[in-house]
Amino acid sequence: MPEEEHNNVPPKSHGGAHYNAAALVLADGTVFHGAGIGAYGATVGEVCFNTSMTGYQEIITDPSYAGQIITFTFPHIGNVGTNEEDIETVTPAARGVILRMDITEPSNWRASRHLDAWLKSHGLVGICGIDARAVTRKIRDDGPLSGVVAHARPGETLNLDELLDQAKAFPGLEGMDLAKDVTCRQTYTWDEGAWSIEGGYASGGERRRKVVAIDYGCKRNILRCLTDAGCDVTVVPATATAEEVLRHNPDGVFLSNGPGDPAATGEYAVPVIRELVDSGKPVFGICLGHQMLALALGCETEKMTLGHRGANQPVKDFTTGKVEITSQNHGFRVKRESLPAGVVETHRSLFDGTLEGIRLEGRPVFSVQYHPEASPGPRDSHYLFRRFTDFIDGVED
Numbered sequence: 001m002p003e004e005e006h007n008n009v010p011p012k013s014h015g016g017a018h019y020n021a022a023a024l025v026l027a028d029g030t031v032f033h034g035a036g037i038g039a040y041g042a043t044v045g046e047v048c049f050n051t052s053m054t055g056y057q058e059i060i061t062d063p064s065y066a067g068q069i070i071t072f073t074f075p076h077i078g079n080v081g082t083n084e085e086d087i088e089t090v091t092p093a094a095r096g097v098i099l100r101m102d103i104t105e106p107s108n109w110r111a112s113r114h115l116d117a118w119l120k121s122h123g124l125v126g127i128c129g130i131d132a133r134a135v136t137r138k139i140r141d142d143g144p145l146s147g148v149v150a151h152a153r154p155g156e157t158l159n160l161d162e163l164l165d166q167a168k169a170f171p172g173l174e175g176m177d178l179a180k181d182v183t184c185r186q187t188y189t190w191d192e193g194a195w196s197i198e199g200g201y202a203s204g205g206e207r208r209r210k211v212v213a214i215d216y217g218c219k220r221n222i223l224r225c226l227t228d229a230g231c232d233v234t235v236v237p238a239t240a241t242a243e244e245v246l247r248h249n250p251d252g253v254f255l256s257n258g259p260g261d262p263a264a265t266g267e268y269a270v271p272v273i274r275e276l277v278d279s280g281k282p283v284f285g286i287c288l289g290h291q292m293l294a295l296a297l298g299c300e301t302e303k304m305t306l307g308h309r310g311a312n313q314p315v316k317d318f319t320t321g322k323v324e325i326t327s328q329n330h331g332f333r334v335k336r337e338s339l340p341a342g343v344v345e346t347h348r349s350l351f352d353g354t355l356e357g358i359r360l361e362g363r364p365v366f367s368v369q370y371h372p373e374a375s376p377g378p379r380d381s382h383y384l385f386r387r388f389t390d391f392i393d394g395v396e397d
Contacts (some may be wrong), residue, residue, distance in 0.1 A: 040117030081111025217258030255289025
């Protein structure tokens with residue numbers, strides 16, 4: 001039987017319809033009762049938390065959240081509704097969502113759907129009306145936890161013992177290769193640039209640099225930033241070989257973000273990355289791409305007790321001496337003590353000292369752990385795309 005139960009008073013109605021019973025059941029036996037949102041059913045995954053105050057739709061559609069249930073620490077989720085433009089991938093990979101409050105009614109001229117209807121359309125199960133601070137504290141105290149969010153259909157009751165068994169059976173993300181689940185299935189080209197209030201997402205301007213992006217779970221806004229930086233982008237699947245990448249004769253290679261354990265994905269990706277580095281092409285990695293580049297250069301990675309997930313993370317760039325506010329989403333990191341000779345630390349978290357960026361000395365090869373395309377600051381980190389194109393153009397060595 002579950003060991004500890006947190007009973008919250010759920011909202012009485014939502015969008016004109018009554019809520020149904022819902023529960024979050026953690027693998028250690030803790031149960032949080034609340035009200036169901038989104039799709040009916042039960043979903044299992046690693047429970048994490050995100051401290052961002054904005055961007056919930058982009059967060060939920062970030063492929064890096066594959067296998068995870070997202071707890072939002074900010075209480076007002078849903079206030080700008082949803083639309084068909086502010087997504088990072090067409091099919092969300094996150095397992096479910098946890099909210100403190102009822103979904104806020106949308107109030108934005110771009111909103112086309114209520115968040116609850118959007119969650120239902122994607123089969124995403126959620127719960128609201130629970131103490132998200134207590135969930136967050138539990139993760140901070142105990143580390144990553146497996147859990148189940150269940151949303152009962154009308155007239156159904158939840159079997160907490162069965163839900164607890166499901167939570168206990170989830171193996172966690174360590175050792176999981178999830179990139180294969182979220183990568184593209186075939187090569188494609190990308191030419192969409194940044195969004196503007198005048199015309200929405202525009203086609204990129206002059207694109208004179210050819211870049212191949214390896215998709216381990218790539219966010220769309222990364223591709224938009226590459227396009228805006230003057231890159232003609234071709235996206236290839238995570239399993240592409242070095243020969244397949246180089247066949248496009250790229251001026252540079254980008255290693256994307258993605259979910260899961262970098263060591264697991266690295267089983268097939270690291271040998272490819274080593275060949276790409278040896279080719280002399282400029283290489284730029286973000287998040288999972290950063291971790292796997294580090295593995296290819298002889299470093300080690302590890303699961304974090306607490307991941308970094310939020311848009312308020314200060315990082316120092318040792319190259320410029322500046323501090324930037326970054327957006328992050330990762331539960332693994334590169335071990336600083338594993339850096340071999342010739343691989344230098346370029347960025348460091350000012351929260352907990354985590355290594356946040358590396359560069360291969362004397363080569364146009366670098367990476368960062370955080371997400372420069374996510375626009376915290378809001379443009380503190382966009383210089384990294386210029387740094388990549390400067391490497392391509394031979395301006396920086």
